[in-house]
Amino acid sequence: MGETNVMKKPDIKHTNPLAQTLLNKLDYDQLTNCMRCGFCLPACPTFRETGVEPESPRGRIALMKAVADGLMDPDQMFQDQMNHCLGCRACEPVCPADVKYGQLIEQARDAIEDHASHSVPVKGLRKLMFKGVFPNRGSLKLLGGSLAFYQKSGLRKLARGTGIMRMFPDHLREMESILPDSTSKGVIEQIGTFYPAKGTPIARVALFRGCIMDVMFAGTNVNTVELLSEAGFEVVIPKEQVCCGALHAHSGEMDQARSLAKVNIAVFKEAGIDYIVSNAGGCGALLVEYDHLMHEDSNPQVREDARWFAERVIDISQLVVEKGRIPKFAEHLDEQNQVTVTYQDSCHLRNVMKSSGAPRQLMRSVEGACFVEMKESDRCCGSAGIYNVTQPEMAGQLLEHKMEHAATTNARYMLTSNPGCLLQMKLGIEKHKPPFKMEAMHIVDYLHERLVPAQAGVHNKS
DSSP states (O other): OOOOOOOOOOOOOOSSHHHHHHHHHSOHHHHHHOOOOOTTGGGOHHHHHHOOGGGSHHHHHHHHHHHHTTSSOOOHHHHHHHHHOOOOOTTTTTOTTOOOHHHHHHHHHHHHHHTOOOOHHHHHHHIIIIIIITTOHHHHHHHHHHHHHHHHSSHHHHHHHTTGGGGSOHHHHHHHHTOOOOOSOOHHHHHOSEEOOSSSOOEEEEEOOOSHHHHHOHHHHHHHHHHHHHTTEEEEOOTTOOOOSHHHHHTTOHHHHHHHHHHHHHHHHTTOOSEEEESOHHHHHHHTTHHHHTTTOSOHHHHHHHHHHHHHEEEHHHHHHHHSOOOEEEOOOSSOSOEEEEEOOOHHHHHTSOOSHHHHHHHHTEETEEEOOOTTTTSOOSOTTTHHHHSHHHHHHHHHHHHHHHTTTTOSEEEESSHHHHHHHHHHHHHHOOSSOOEEEEHHHHHHHTEESOOOOOOOOO
8 A cells, every 4th residue: 555656667678779778778767658648748748839749748758668678769759859859848737647747858958968969160159158258157158258249349240230140040049139149247246146135035045147148137136136135135246156957958968967967956045045036947947846857866964955945946926926915016107097018938938937917917017007818928039048949940839939929918018937938039020020019027126127116226245
């Protein structure tokens, strides 16, 4: 009584090295938990686009199991299907068997990457970004400074004017056109490592500043800190924190993701805080699963600390709504009586962090604003980390549908809770041009601009 049936992995010695690695790394219990019921099919963006079974979570799990059981080899079609998944995890909330599909797809990609034969340029770029830039704060500052120089020195204008950008694929040119102004000065350089609460402190929280967030969206990080202060939280920003590892985990670099996680766990454990605040759904989704990421670590203290960390991760909107003092917000009304706003869910915020109501509650609290729910706002926009770079065709199809729905809202502002989604929506507005003026903004920036009274001044740097 009370015993759990654990499905034993098949005792197979594969002649194909990748098949053996897949068998070793895949969680076989999760593979067998899938009942093939099909509830995931209408939730899956790639299946909805193609109607092809292998493009669904159920289909991809069947492929994984077939390889693990020795019924097929992990050929190029298999590998392409694993990489064609967006990783949005919309299948998980609708799965009656609670299959951890997101973990399975990352395990499969990890195994594939162990045997990947990338070209020399791709191999060099992966090594540069995953091991050189993202984990290194100095390299990130250099990247931010270099992008800022390109954007402000006239080089960007020159590159566009002389036609140099035409050397790049269309989707890369499009992404370059909507990149925000970058900086080498992140949130710590701008406001320090501590920011006091307005009024009696409710709790002491730590901001996870991210890597891309602190280069391309440093202003959003600053606004996040000030918004938390307005809501009654003391904010610390641990200086030694590193990249969350999400892009590594999604790209088959699991060992590097675990190494980054160990650093962050140790740094935040020493910070003496009640919550770890994320303002990026993609980062938060991995942070809240650090316990799973480290569950096989040989050190029990590491596993315990990872659980401690994961239990304290929370999105800023959810923290403000559930634990804070919601500030007063009001729209800037000129001749209009009301401003319409809509919202594109971050897949990882909604499906992994389980936070979809809090951002909407904050939007509805803004005086003079009318929140309009966009059709299929819970569907992936096609950003999905770097998916819009690696799989531009599918990403473009998803974005086209998204903009069709956006055009029915008549919204002045399209709000998001994740930097990738924000860039994708900016691209959608630029490319598809809704029949009215629309601007994409991070929800934090939108709310910060509408604080009443305007109390967003910078405190003394600590």
